[in-house]
Amino acid sequence: MTDTDRDEPSEKTSDLITDINKNLRHAVSILADKTHSGESQQFGTLMVASAGVPVPLFNRVFVFDIPPIGELSAAVTWIAERDVSFWVTVTDPAIEVVENHCADLDLVKVAEHPGMAMTSLDEIPPRDSTAEITEVNNSDECDKFSTVTASALEMPLGVAEQVDQAALEADNIRLFLGRVDGRPAATGLLIQSGHVAGVYSIGVVEEFRRRGIGKAMSWEVLRAGREAGCQVGVLQSSEMGSPLYEKMGFETTVTYHHFEPAN
Template identity: 30%
Template sequence: MTQLHDPLRPIVFAYTAVCDHLATATNGRFHRDPDGTVLAVSGAPVATLNAVLSPNLEPSAEVVEALAGEMSGTGLPWSIQVRGRAGTAVTEVAARFGLTAVSTSPLMIRRADAGMPPAPAGSLRIRPVEGEELGLYARTMAEGFGAPHEVFAMFAEPALAKTEHFTFYLAEADGVPVGTGMSAVTDHLVGVFNISVLPQHRRQGHGQAITAEIIRAGREAGATTAYLYSSPMGEPVYTSLGFRTEETLTAFTAPA
């Protein structure tokens, strides 16, 4: 398949644009090679948030290696990310940089014909938050993912609230934060990110409700197709909302 006949390329490019905005808003670093491959440094101590990412079906090992050389000097945990199953050349590049742990994430897409998802039921309130509440947002997300607060401290940056087409959501039950979500709208696409629910509030449909709200708000903004990269835990939730896996993302990181 050539790039001219790659229907998922616009979605992957939208994802790289999100990486660009996150890096820029948090005073990180972003660079796009002429072939589309990006180096995105958010500064967060999370390998997947500092990435060399190729949006091409056949990534250039030479370009990936050149950008990996720049990334390796940051001192941050980082990753190489490619679409689908990585070829031998990219796998060898990753190994030369010590990135020998391999994981995959399904790219799940909800097409326009899936219709409008249901509104949240019960007393759950899902609302956008402004810059002064991003600290609460970041802490809630860290607790939802079971991570130290400093891991997601970048999401407390007030500048993120000013990023065009980004919206950050808190879910509250009886006034208490129980989960988070984030949307990024690019033309007719809405990316779904940061879906987290506090452990004591899981299995009550909150993750599904947050995702549905992001889809509904995206459709109101003209984004008829939603996409996300799922964790194994989240995949059944997204499937229930009409998402379907259409590709995978392979990430190379340093062994734990």
């Protein structure tokens, strides 16, 4: 085995981490740019994006490389002054730096999520679901999408409506709504960045769960990504959801550590 052969797996993993990080930043920043109360800022190497809604998922400081402490402090101060709940989302190799300065930054670690990647979209199975999945193309359908999102993801309806309307108007974002017997039951978002298909907002209303609809929706989003020319699929999973995505062919490539204000 040559030195090049030994390096290939780590280089491939590094490329996937770059793909998933870029897609996540793109997802949050494009929604921030489209919401009426949203704003994005750059602090040296740090991207900060805030949709201005009271859900930390949509307000973030992204720390994917070791930052100068002054830049990190400025970024956290800026988003804190917007008076919205937020996350500082951190990966290796920056996690140790952030943890060492939690007290100074008034932050506390609250969650971890696996970032997962599917390295090829060639083997997407045929459609086979009790749900009829269609793309959302107008405001009336978007309202139905938001009702499902709010219920399935336990999000305030007003927040879901604001964010989903922004998504409907954005380039490189597509919304999908699943129905069972004509009733809105599931949602999914495709957010494309270059050759990468990001799977977001997979949600199923309680009464329609455990029927494979969430899995079918995930495949539908990936299928749309493949048709748009994407080669890689990425997502951020909950701990509970990762076994399902592993069965689909996703692998954990990075761990996202989330910090929020301590007070």
